[in-house]
Amino acid sequence: MQNEQTLSAWENVSEADFLARLNRVFAQNRLDRYLSRERAEKLYLLARRLFETNTQYNLSAITDPDGIIFKHFADCAALCPMIPEKASVLDVGTGAGFPSLVLAICRPDLRVTALDATEKKVRYVEESARLLGLTNLTAVCARAEELAATDLRKSFDVVTARAVSELRILSELCLPFCRRGGLFLAMKAKNAENELKAAKKAIPMLGGKLKEQKEYSLTDGTETVLRYVLILEKNAETPARYPRPYAKILKSPL
Numbered sequence: 001m002q003n004e005q006t007l008s009a010w011e012n013v014s015e016a017d018f019l020a021r022l023n024r025v026f027a028q029n030r031l032d033r034y035l036s037r038e039r040a041e042k043l044y045l046l047a048r049r050l051f052e053t054n055t056q057y058n059l060s061a062i063t064d065p066d067g068i069i070f071k072h073f074a075d076c077a078a079l080c081p082m083i084p085e086k087a088s089v090l091d092v093g094t095g096a097g098f099p100s101l102v103l104a105i106c107r108p109d110l111r112v113t114a115l116d117a118t119e120k121k122v123r124y125v126e127e128s129a130r131l132l133g134l135t136n137l138t139a140v141c142a143r144a145e146e147l148a149a150t151d152l153r154k155s156f157d158v159v160t161a162r163a164v165s166e167l168r169i170l171s172e173l174c175l176p177f178c179r180r181g182g183l184f185l186a187m188k189a190k191n192a193e194n195e196l197k198a199a200k201k202a203i204p205m206l207g208g209k210l211k212e213q214k215e216y217s218l219t220d221g222t223e224t225v226l227r228y229v230l231i232l233e234k235n236a237e238t239p240a241r242y243p244r245p246y247a248k249i250l251k252s253p254l
């Protein structure tokens, strides 16, 4: 779970080093306006906690300081400019809290709900929010397709998902949670074009419409990666029969 390299990377980084690197990477990606001294310190504590918890059970493949700053924190903070002020946000399949924890830290105006089917991960996210004093994050343990039948259906301004599944499947899990006029932001590292093609039929069937296909690069000064966010808008009700049970979604995706 923790390799030697990660261990020594943490041994060799002081809090001041970490904060300097975090500020640099956020500035390089024009995300520095979402950082303050207090938010940066929270991100530092969160990074340490991710690393330390990962020694007990597997939360993430990336737990070295630079990796966390670039591949988790900057990657997730890149969503900040796409989310309207004071929005209620549901993060489907949040895992170790990405993007939910980063959004709750960098955008205190948001009300964030972090959803995952794995109890261990939900407990980790909930406890992280408590330790960091984040009063704008609630963690929920449930399967998205089941929760979508409760009163949380069509109740969020924005739904996010990073690295959960392909768009065709994800749309069935996520769009039901958006209120009319709300947005579903699907974060993609690659294959966005193909996934969009494959979901062409599914999206309108679920009451969604492609609003924008954002493409941007993220850099840490040495490495530059391409990222995509597919922004879907909910412009009609999702028919009550969706989402179907998960096995069915997988077996016959829309």
Ligand code: SAH
Pocket (backbone or CB within 6 Å): 092, 093, 094, 095, 096, 097, 098, 099, 115, 116, 117, 118, 121, 142, 143, 144, 145, 161, 162, 163, 164, 173, 246
């Ligand atoms: N978003 C995180 C985690 C991705 S891993 C990140 O980017 O790092 C995918 C997560 O989705 C897992 O934690 C898994 O438990 C969760 N998940 C998958 N299908 C789900 C479903 N139907 N309902 C709720 N959570 C789900």
